[in-house]
Amino acid sequence: MSYLFATASEEQAMLSRIGVDSIDQLLQQIPKPLQLDKLLDLPPALSEMELEQHLRQLASQSSGATSRMCFQGGGAYDHYIPSVVDEITGRGEYYTAYTPYQAEASQGTLQAFFEYQTMICQLTGMQVSNASLYEGGGSVSEATLMAMRTTGRTGRVVIAGALHPEYTQVLRTYVGHTSTEVIHIPVGSDGTVDLTKLAGAIDENTAAVIVQNPNFLGNIEDLAAIADLTHAKESLMVVSTDPISLGLLARPGDLGADIVVAEGQSLGIPLQFGGPYLGILACRNDFIRRMPGRLIGETIDRTGGRCFVLSLQAREQHIRRDKATSNICTNQGLMALRATMFMAQMGPQGFKETAELCLQKAHYAATQIAAIPGYTILFSETPKFKEFVIQAPQSAQTLIEKVAKAGVDIGPALSQFAPIPGMPDTENLLLVAVTEQRTKAQIDHLVNLLK
Amino acid sequence: MRNTLATQLIFDLSSPGRRAARLPQCDVPTRAIEELIPAKFLAEKPLPLPEVAEPDIVRHYVNLSTLNMSVDTHFYPLGSCTMKYNPKRHERLSKLGGIVDVHPYQHADRMQGLLAILYEMQNMLGEIAGLPAVSLQPAAGAQGELTALMVAAAYFRDRGENRRKVLFPASAHGTNPASAAIAGFDCVQLPATANGLMDVEELRKHADSSTACLMVTNPNTLGLFEKQIAEVAKIIHDVGGLVYIDGANMNAIMGITRPGDFGGDMMHYNVHKTFTGPHGAGGPGSGPIAVRDFLKPYLPAPIIEKTTAENGQTVYQLVTPEKTIGKVRTFFGNVGILIRGYCYLRTLGPEGVRKAAEHAILNANYLKAILKDILPAAHGEYCLHEFVASASKLSKEKHISAMDIAKRLLDFGFHAPTVYFPLVVPEALMMEPTETESKATLDAFAETIRKITEESAEFLHDAPHSLPVSRPNDVQAARQPVLSWSPKVGV
Numbered sequence: 001m002s003y004l005f006a007t008a009s010e011e012q013a014m015l016s017r018i019g020v021d022s023i024d025q026l027l028q029q030i031p032k033p034l035q036l037d038k039l040l041d042l043p044p045a046l047s048e049m050e051l052e053q054h055l056r057q058l059a060s061q062s063s064g065a066t067s068r069m070c071f072q073g074g075g076a077y078d079h080y081i082p083s084v085v086d087e088i089t090g091r092g093e094y095y096t097a098y099t100p101y102q103a104e105a106s107q108g109t110l111q112a113f114f115e116y117q118t119m120i121c122q123l124t125g126m127q128v129s130n131a132s133l134y135e136g137g138g139s140v141s142e143a144t145l146m147a148m149r150t151t152g153r154t155g156r157v158v159i160a161g162a163l164h165p166e167y168t169q170v171l172r173t174y175v176g177h178t179s180t181e182v183i184h185i186p187v188g189s190d191g192t193v194d195l196t197k198l199a200g201a202i203d204e205n206t207a208a209v210i211v212q213n214p215n216f217l218g219n220i221e222d223l224a225a226i227a228d229l230t231h232a233k234e235s236l237m238v239v240s241t242d243p244i245s246l247g248l249l250a251r252p253g254d255l256g257a258d259i260v261v262a263e264g265q266s267l268g269i270p271l272q273f274g275g276p277y278l279g280i281l282a283c284r285n286d287f288i289r290r291m292p293g294r295l296i297g298e299t300i301d302r303t304g305g306r307c308f309v310l311s312l313q314a315r316e317q318h319i320r321r322d323k324a325t326s327n328i329c330t331n332q333g334l335m336a337l338r339a340t341m342f343m344a345q346m347g348p349q350g351f352k353e354t355a356e357l358c359l360q361k362a363h364y365a366a367t368q369i370a371a372i373p374g375y376t377i378l379f380s381e382t383p384k385f386k387e388f389v390i391q392a393p394q395s396a397q398t399l400i401e402k403v404a405k406a407g408v409d410i411g412p413a414l415s416q417f418a419p420i421p422g423m424p425d426t427e428n429l430l431l432v433a434v435t436e437q438r439t440k441a442q443i444d445h446l447v448n449l450l451k
Numbered sequence: 452m453r454n455t456l457a458t459q460l461i462f463d464l465s466s467p468g469r470r471a472a473r474l475p476q477c478d479v480p481t482r483a484i485e486e487l488i489p490a491k492f493l494a495e496k497p498l499p500l501p502e503v504a505e506p507d508i509v510r511h512y513v514n515l516s517t518l519n520m521s522v523d524t525h526f527y528p529l530g531s532c533t534m535k536y537n538p539k540r541h542e543r544l545s546k547l548g549g550i551v552d553v554h555p556y557q558h559a560d561r562m563q564g565l566l567a568i569l570y571e572m573q574n575m576l577g578e579i580a581g582l583p584a585v586s587l588q589p590a591a592g593a594q595g596e597l598t599a600l601m602v603a604a605a606y607f608r609d610r611g612e613n614r615r616k617v618l619f620p621a622s623a624h625g626t627n628p629a630s631a632a633i634a635g636f637d638c639v640q641l642p643a644t645a646n647g648l649m650d651v652e653e654l655r656k657h658a659d660s661s662t663a664c665l666m667v668t669n670p671n672t673l674g675l676f677e678k679q680i681a682e683v684a685k686i687i688h689d690v691g692g693l694v695y696i697d698g699a700n701m702n703a704i705m706g707i708t709r710p711g712d713f714g715g716d717m718m719h720y721n722v723h724k725t726f727t728g729p730h731g732a733g734g735p736g737s738g739p740i741a742v743r744d745f746l747k748p749y750l751p752a753p754i755i756e757k758t759t760a761e762n763g764q765t766v767y768q769l770v771t772p773e774k775t776i777g778k779v780r781t782f783f784g785n786v787g788i789l790i791r792g793y794c795y796l797r798t799l800g801p802e803g804v805r806k807a808a809e810h811a812i813l814n815a816n817y818l819k820a821i822l823k824d825i826l827p828a829a830h831g832e833y834c835l836h837e838f839v840a841s842a843s844k845l846s847k848e849k850h851i852s853a854m855d856i857a858k859r860l861l862d863f864g865f866h867a868p869t870v871y872f873p874l875v876v877p878e879a880l881m882m883e884p885t886e887t888e889s890k891a892t893l894d895a896f897a898e899t900i901r902k903i904t905e906e907s908a909e910f911l912h913d914a915p916h917s918l919p920v921s922r923p924n925d926v927q928a929a930r931q932p933v934l935s936w937s938p939k940v941g942v
Binding site for chain 1: 458460461462469470471472474475477478479480481482484487488489491492493494495497498499500501502503505508509512513515516517518519520521522523524525527529532534535536537538540542543544545546547548549550551552553554555556557558561562563564565567568571575578579590591592593594596597601604624625626628629630631632633634635638675676678680681704705706707708709712713721723729730731732733734735736737751776777778779780781782783784785786787788794796797798799800801802803804805806807809810812813814816817819820821831833834835857858861866867869872886887888889890913915918919920921922923924925927928929932933934935936
């Protein structure tokens, strides 16, 4: 079943209009020796009903957050997704359109993305946002490359403390083949970046200082202090933030960030085993022409009416080719639309209340777990938002397996990211995240399982 | 019938104190926020986001959606983008619990069903490519290109070879040179030829021991099969280089010929194109790569392998290739799109895959034939899944440009073809009807173009005439960029 239209007689009529006898004749453009002489070795076609039965059977062999209690963290979280997000982004007018090259036929998409860019600025405290990148780690790398272009410095980039280990890996993949040195300053005993060591690492060749807040270990960094150290050497501060935390925490833009990036999954995007997610990138106005990715701009049309277009395309690959600011073409449009719906639905008050629920529930959970003999909450004196590191009396992997059997998911275990700078022994350490969706009963259940 | 009240900017609809979301009461004992987080880390003011009610949001974005053309509503022959029908079943099935709600750090033991799907997807993509080793990680075609080039770089580094050059023809997508530059290679563009195919002699001049890779789109962006691809590949292989096939146009050849069989060593797919994504107003895409076995050790981590446990049970595992380039993105990949691609391939089966390609070719050639006296395509007697017509003659004789035709088509309810690409054709209109369109639609489209070419150039320069917006001022947008809304001050 290939969703075709042409009946046999239509096919014949079309072929004769083309002036050939058969489709095979059209295929003669492909040299015969290069053509397959048999069908591909693919599984046989399924009807819609069979396909659904097949998928349902396989889906039933996988554990999703909706049927379990998800305390998993590490960059992707089980936040609530309002119905509005699914209903509106499920409209074919959005999800079956493409990149808005023809502005007149894409004003819906273009205006929605203009609103997205604006809301991301409002959320992060920056002046300009692009229309999306792939995901959080990619955004860190793109921001770093952008900082190099902006400062003209390619000698060094500094990772300040506990950046998500996968973001670090992606960054190393992107710059590993260049002469740029990646210096990783470990966290100190309080689980935040060691500011003295950081100060020593930033030099006149440093393009960017990259900091995640709250950091990978859940701890809140002193962004203002890091900004001072960064700007003293005229480097740029790249902050990777948790969008939900900004319902409570000061915006990175208000604390001196030059480029703000984030994993946007928390903004109404399902977990779906890691993607598609949303790469957020926002910055100060003066970097506009160095930005990667699509930008939507407001302008007027020939009658003087307000409208929206893909703007500043001279930065992009289809114009600049090997001199482009990035190779990105297809971005994460529909995910940006989901985030737009989510932010509109939440508004200032919804963001604040969601963040407060995360904060209170995470601290309740941490307190309860700390009271269990043998368990410690690491960096317990350091301020946290919704996630924290547990030191268990046994291997973290074993513990994760144990509670999983009772329908509760925690983790990831930190050992899977070892070595983490500043964290020599990770065997018994794991992350636990508590979103607004977790109830007291669920938290108490987890605590009982840990005992 | 347009509701312009609802399509003001959402910020204009905002009213202080209005809200949509209601959160539950906190059910755990609470503490003062300042006790948990020092005041210096806390926001001083609420976020300046719009304050709207849920019905505001729905009416606003539903009305905005009606200002779009889409595959669900219009013929969308955007060349190079494969705007085919997006089956509704994919939307339902990709949202099943156990697929849509699996955390990226879920343990492999607890998602065997999902890994089985992704493993089969790896296999099917390997089979269609004729290149057995597959990474599902890249988020889009451009990232697939970059990933494959990094794999190539790691391979040459491993062999102690310093190869700096990446070659590509002038008709290449812009992403090819952009990706090569990010991967640290020097880009060498080969000149275009009169017949629209690669110039083998020119290639021979540039291919040498410093050549890492040739990037070639096959069929190329003119919709033509590179007939000499086997010889081209041999030239590159003879100097020790690798052949990269840009798979943007796989819809033309799936089930008919395979990149691995015509000399490719690496390729990427665009799952959002060939396997019906959907396109999502500009993404998400998914850009898996398929490579030869000797490149498998360098693929990004993880890949999925199938083993048999001691008790005879099949087990799917996430495995790190031994010389992996690392990761090109966070987490596994754009799984939601891969699931849709899987559903598509399982619906078509081997016969259906070939049939889809054949009918994409049939439709493109039919459209080319019925347009040939008004908008001739300069290259090739026949094409594969798309062709590039030129409005050059119309432009000279009647001052009607490719852009005029594109814009006027919108008035008649057709999305425009891709215009002014590839760069090697003047006044280019690149048309890819796809297999999921009827003869009646193609006839009506061609008839509309015929009518348009009979209209006055002056009238066409102002097209579209019936849409809410016409000919945006791009120059102003670029000179004085307004990229976000700001509250009016002092009104």
